[in-house]
Amino acid sequence: MAEKVAPPSPREITTKPRVSDRVFRGTVTGVGMLSLLILTLIGLFLALRGFQTFKSEGFHFLTGYKWESVTSDSGQVTNTFGVGAMLIGTILIASVALVVGVPLSVLCALFLSFYVPDRLKKLLVSVVDLMAAFPSILYGLWGYFVLMPMAEYWAKLLYKYLRWIPIFDAPQPFFERSPFIAGLVLAIMIIPIVTSVSREIFAQTPLDRVQAAYALGATRWAMIKTVVLPFGSSGVVGGAMLGLGRAFGETVAVFTVLNVVFKANFHILYGAGGNVASMIILKWGEAVGDETKALLAAGFVLFVLTLLINLAANSIVKRTLKSGK
Amino acid sequence: MTLPINNDDGDNMSVEAAPSKSSLGDVASERAKAKMPGNAPLGSGLEARGIHAWFGKHHALSDVSLDFAAGTVTALIGPSGCGKSTFIRTLNRMHEFIPSAAMAGEVLLDGKDVYAKGTDVTKIRLQIGMVFQKPNPFPSMTIGENVLSGLKLAQLKVSDRENLMQECLERAGLWAEVKDRLGAHAGGLSGGQQQRLCIARALAVKPKVLLMDEPCSALDPGSTLRIEDTIGQLAQTMTIIIVTHNMQQAARVSDYTAFFLSDGGPGSMIEVGPTNEIFSRPRDQRTENYVSGRFG
Numbered sequence: 133m134a135e136k137v138a139p140p141s142p143r144e145i146t147t148k149p150r151v152s153d154r155v156f157r158g159t160v161t162g163v164g165m166l167s168l169l170i171l172t173l174i175g176l177f178l179a180l181r182g183f184q185t186f187k188s189e190g191f192h193f194l195t196g197y198k199w200e201s202v203t204s205d206s207g208q209v210t211n212t213f214g215v216g217a218m219l220i221g222t223i224l225i226a227s228v229a230l231v232v233g234v235p236l237s238v239l240c241a242l243f244l245s246f247y248v249p250d251r252l253k254k255l256l257v258s259v260v261d262l263m264a265a266f267p268s269i270l271y272g273l274w275g276y277f278v279l280m281p282m283a284e285y286w287a288k289l290l291y292k293y294l295r296w297i298p299i300f301d302a303p304q305p306f307f308e309r310s311p312f313i314a315g316l317v318l319a320i321m322i323i324p325i326v327t328s329v330s331r332e333i334f335a336q337t338p339l340d341r342v343q344a345a346y347a348l349g350a351t352r353w354a355m356i357k358t359v360v361l362p363f364g365s366s367g368v369v370g371g372a373m374l375g376l377g378r379a380f381g382e383t384v385a386v387f388t389v390l391n392v393v394f395k396a397n398f399h400i401l402y403g404a405g406g407n408v409a410s411m412i413i414l415k416w417g418e419a420v421g422d423e424t425k426a427l428l429a430a431g432f433v434l435f436v437l438t439l440l441i442n443l444a445a446n447s448i449v450k451r452t453l454k455s456g457k
Numbered sequence: 458m459t460l461p462i463n464n465d466d467g468d469n470m471s472v473e474a475a476p477s478k479s480s481l482g483d484v485a486s487e488r489a490k491a492k493m494p495g496n497a498p499l500g501s502g503l504e505a506r507g508i509h510a511w512f513g514k515h516h517a518l519s520d521v522s523l524d525f526a527a528g529t530v531t532a533l534i535g536p537s538g539c540g541k542s543t544f545i546r547t548l549n550r551m552h553e554f555i556p557s558a559a560m561a562g563e564v565l566l567d568g569k570d571v572y573a574k575g576t577d578v579t580k581i582r583l584q585i586g587m588v589f590q591k592p593n594p595f596p597s598m599t600i601g602e603n604v605l606s607g608l609k610l611a612q613l614k615v616s617d618r619e620n621l622m623q624e625c626l627e628r629a630g631l632w633a634e635v636k637d638r639l640g641a642h643a644g645g646l647s648g649g650q651q652q653r654l655c656i657a658r659a660l661a662v663k664p665k666v667l668l669m670d671e672p673c674s675a676l677d678p679g680s681t682l683r684i685e686d687t688i689g690q691l692a693q694t695m696t697i698i699i700v701t702h703n704m705q706q707a708a709r710v711s712d713y714t715a716f717f718l719s720d721g722g723p724g725s726m727i728e729v730g731p732t733n734e735i736f737s738r739p740r741d742q743r744t745e746n747y748v749s750g751r752f753g
Contacts, residue, residue: 137731250556274629340593344655349583349662352612362597 174437182387182429185360185422187268189213193429197396199415201423213426215408215433217396221311222407222437224299224400225386226379228315229322233379234372236319237326242356244327245334257331264324272388275317280389283313287401309391311405317385322375329374329449333367334360373445383409408434502696503548503585503666504526508562509723510543510552518543519723521562523715525666530688530697532707532732535717535747540724541700543715548698549585552579565641566666583611586664590671592651594643594658601639603654606663621661629657630687649680656687667691669699673706684709704748708736716744 149157186193196214203209240260248256287307294300334426337360345355386407392414393404406414412427412434419427466635503525510518518540533541546552547560550571564571571581594603604622609617615621622639626632631653635646643654652672661665669688673681681703688697688710701707707714714736715729728741739745746752 206589266473338593340591341595343551343554343589344593344595344658346607347549347582347587347589347608347609348607348658349579349581351579356609356613358595358606362595 138283142161155397174441175432178428178432178435181425182404182432185213185426185429189426189429193286193426194219194433197394199394199411199426209422211244211422211426213423215411215430217394218406218408218411219433220396220398221405222380222409223312224398224405225315225318225390225407226376228312228400229379230372231319233319233322233375234326234368237323237371237375238330238368240323240327241330241334241361246352246356246360260323260324260327263320264328268321268382268385269388271317271321272385273412275313275320275385275389279316280308280313284308284314287312291401299398299400302399304402306403307401308403310401310403311390311397312400313408314390314405315388315400317389318379318382321382321385322378325378326368326371326375328365328372330368333364333371333449333452337363364452367449370445370448370452373441373448377438377442377445379440380407381409381434382407383413386410387413408437488578502529502562502567503698504565504568505544506563506565508544508547509560509636510540510547510557511559513557516720516723518547519725521717521726523729525696525698527665527696528692528694529712530692530699530710531713531715531729532711533700533715533717534696534704534707535724535727536719536752537702538724539717539719541717542670543724544615545587545670545698545700548666549582549587549668551582551587576613579611583607583613583662584664585666585668586659586662587668587670588652588655588659588672592655594646594651594654594703596642596644598643599640600635600643600646600654603643604657604661607658613662625657625660626654628687628691629653629662630683631657632689647680649676650685652676652680652684653687656684658692658716660691664695666696666698669697671700671702674702681706704736704750708732713751717748718743718747 189196193214195216196212197217198212198214199217200212201209202211241360244253244257244260249391287310288305290312291302291305291307295302341359342355343364345359350358387410390405390407390410391403392406392410394406394411395404397405409431412430415423415427460568471735505521505523505525508521509516521540521544523531531542535541536687543552547562548564548571552558552560560572566581566584570576571578587706595606598606602609604625605615605618607613623632623636626635631650634650635641635654639748646654652675656667656672673684676684685706688699691697692712699707699710711732713729714732716726716727716735716739718727719725728739730740730743735744736748739748
């Protein structure tokens with residue numbers, strides 16, 4: 133008796149937004165897409181302007197150590213542009229910053245997550261966040277006038293006792309304005325970002341594992357070592373890479389502290405070096421013609437480098453937060 | 458041993474019906490002796506005196522006094538929110554991890570107050586182990602490492618790790634299932650196996666007392682049965698306190714049962730006694746109502 137009735141097809145559900153809503157939606161969409169647009173345009177601009185340099189220098193642009201524009205008597209201009217030396221400097225300085233800054237940040241994050249009294253916590257968290265907002269020239273000046281005299285002494289110690297390790301050696305005992313000191317300044321500058329990412333990850337540590345450790349008679353440190361650090365390690369790596377992104381791109385602080393010299397220098401204690409960003413700012417004032425294009429090409433290298441590192445860092449951090457592993 | 462202690466409500470407890478404290482105490486200690494043929498050093502058990510617990514302003518547990526004789530299994534039963542989990546967490550000082558949590562009273566382990574000033578709380582938790590409601594092995598460690606994780610956490614040295622690992626897994630009833638894959642990660646075990654792994658992990662630091670907070674509530678009936686077997690085996694060498702929602706389980710595994718109830722206010726202990734008495738002829742009407750399934 134039950135006659136089969138074909139079920140109706142689902143209705144299409146729509147709303148007609150009011151004009152005001154549509155206007156607002158258009159505005160926020162536009163502004164929201166603006167950042168993507170600007171980023172793309174900057175990348176395109178750098179790539180197009182630098183294209184000629186990439187074409188004439190080829191791969192040598194990345195590996196060459198020379199940055200010269202020589203005009204001969206006959207008015208013939210010979211250009212040799214290579215950012216190799218500066219890339220080495222960039223990596224050296226950023227490495228010093230990470231080696232010093234990441235452990236400090238992790239300890240800072242552990243303190244803020246597990247040890248700080250509640251009353252102090254808010255204050256300290258906002259102070260650390262504030263550190264990120266300081267203009268980098270202030271770090272540069274402070275590094276130059278306050279940190280450098282001390283760091284020079286540490287550099288001498290390292291040189292005296294560890295110079296058998298090649299990177300701690302120096303062609304001459306000249307330790308002022310070295311990549312080592314620039315790295316120390318950068319280490320302090322990356323503390324806020326690495327700390328806040330680490331803190332966020334540590335806060336996600338599953339409570340049942342924390343309790344399991346405590347119930348087994350763990351001290352707080354033993355619990356952190358066994359539960360929190362294994363859980364948070366990949367997040368710390370992500371935070372460190374965000375820090376690396378900042379360290380690669382930092383210009384003014386490095387420029388203030390460092391003695392920028394166009395030579396490949398593998399000795400972090402020796403007072404000569406440079407990074408791509410500080411090179412650009414140094415050469416910009418006097419550059420004309422092809423050199424300007426070459427500087428923009430160097431800018432493109434920096435752009436790609438920073439973009440890649442930040443993308444990788446973001447995906448690591450996000451994956452860690454999501455998987456909870 | 459002094460069992461039972463009725464925490465309050467003298468009016469609900471007819472004096473004639475209740476066995477005298479000393480006679481039951483004798484029974485309890487005889488049972489305890491009978492259970493340890495080798496006279497294993499079980500200590501003198503655990504004693505809670507006048508335990509109150511608060512979460513902020515909320516008074517969660519009021520005036521619970523309970524003795525746990527060495528080598529016995531005590532089940533804590535009662536409806537949700539009656540404070541039984543809060544109570545066992547005061548026993549190994551896990552209660553204090555909750556911000557704003559407070560307690561009053563004393564917990565005596567071998568006669569010494571675990572809350573006494575200057576007590577090393579990590580040593581207390583080594584002697585009073587705990588198994589949680591949800592199995593919580595360390596996922597980054599292998600099965601074998603999980604068993605011995607307590608030693609690492611408490612920085613204890615042990616001469617024969619392999620033997621200890623095997624012994625703990627055997628006592629937890631898991632050895633046969635995992636002996637060929639001790640190097641595998643613990644995450645690959647079933648829920649019931651993970652819970653037995655957690656028991657093995659708790660055993661490795663040789664606690665005198667084992668607290669179990671609804672250890673089977675997340676498990677299937679088969680796994681539950683295996684864990685109950687395990688509890689029976691363990692009770693020969695240690696004192697066990699188990700919180701359970703499952704009255705049949707309490708009846709199956711425990712020597713003594715304590716009934717907790719909250720009548721809107723803070724939870725308190727209504728009655729404690731030998732398990733068969735609590736289930737066959739409870740003294741308090743509320744216990745009767747609960748164990749006969751009229752509420753809860």
